[in-house]
Amino acid sequence: MIKLYDSELSGSCYKVRLLLHILKVSYETIAVDFISKEQKTPKFARLNPFGELPVLEDGDLRLRDAQAIMIYLARKYDKSNTWFPDAAGPMGEIAQWLSTGGNEIMNAAGARLVKLLNYPLDLARLQARAHAVFQIMDDHLADREFLALGYPTIGDIACFPYTALAGEGDISLKPYSNILRWIDRMKGIPGFISMPGIPAIQAMV
């Protein structure tokens, strides 16, 4: 059985839970106490020396990093071959958004940590950088339903949590109508599950 070292509060862990649900793959979670920073302890460092969640174990394989884990899960368990399809061009298109989800959008994650857990980070700078990437995404989604291809991929999942949770970092998505529609489209994917903090109906945020 797949084991996911998990925190319910972590948007990065949620990426993995969401993909596992969509792919109908069974798994068990081992709760890690993110609030007390259990992932920064020496004990956890044996699982992931970077001290970050999530970590996934599947048999003898242990992986860190939500984006890397999604690449693995999609190639291993996605019988539809659509979430990270086996073709160079689509893989490259998707990987661009894996990068965005693991980099620029993490500014919104940082703003959320300041607001929810008083992390000592520069809130205004994080919010400004989050707005910059949301503007790019909104422009990109003007004539597209999903970020990378004509259907949802792990590129969308990589960008979804901390975009949908932006309000928790005092970042309004109201200026980004294409993003709001994309979020509601994501919620319509068969197998979709939510997480605490993501509004049921995004347009009302």
Next chain:
Amino acid sequence: MIKLYDSELSGSCYKVRLLLHILKVSYETIAVDFISKEQKTPKFARLNPFGELPVLEDGDLRLRDAQAIMIYLARKYDKSNTWFPDAAGPMGEIAQWLSTGGNEIMNAAGARLVKLLNYPLDLARLQARAHAVFQIMDDHLADREFLALGYPTIGDIACFPYTALAGEGDISLKPYSNILRWIDRMKGIPGFISMPGIPAIQAMV
């Protein structure tokens, strides 16, 4: 012919040049003036709204982000099927190091920009974070020749440039003997090319 929007000074562009040389793929470069921040102009934004190098064009496909570009190139042009092999487990293992190369190691890239181009960034923090990831890499390489698999992959290339260039950001690699040996191993790969700033013999740094 593949077009690479390129700066000779950019370690991220160098990742792509290095892989293209190793795979013996012909390409042409379009020089972008990184020092005058040409990549931040509205004209360049039409190629990449994130305002970052490199950008690659192959026929109708245009890709941003060195890691995404390497995934594409390896799947498309690597007849050996070793640089990003077509198998879920190895892909996941490699993708972890693509993430490290695009994230934690970029602290060393930031330190280099402070020292070379006077970027207004927190040098001490960047150096400390770079040392943290180099310690993890050095421990990881204690019983391994390459980062992800038993042979070089795009995970190694993703981490190589800003590690080998660390000295330009006043970050000494002397404490990391396993990294120094890994760097010299990378230099032995058939088709290897260097870039300005990477010492010819790493052990002498």
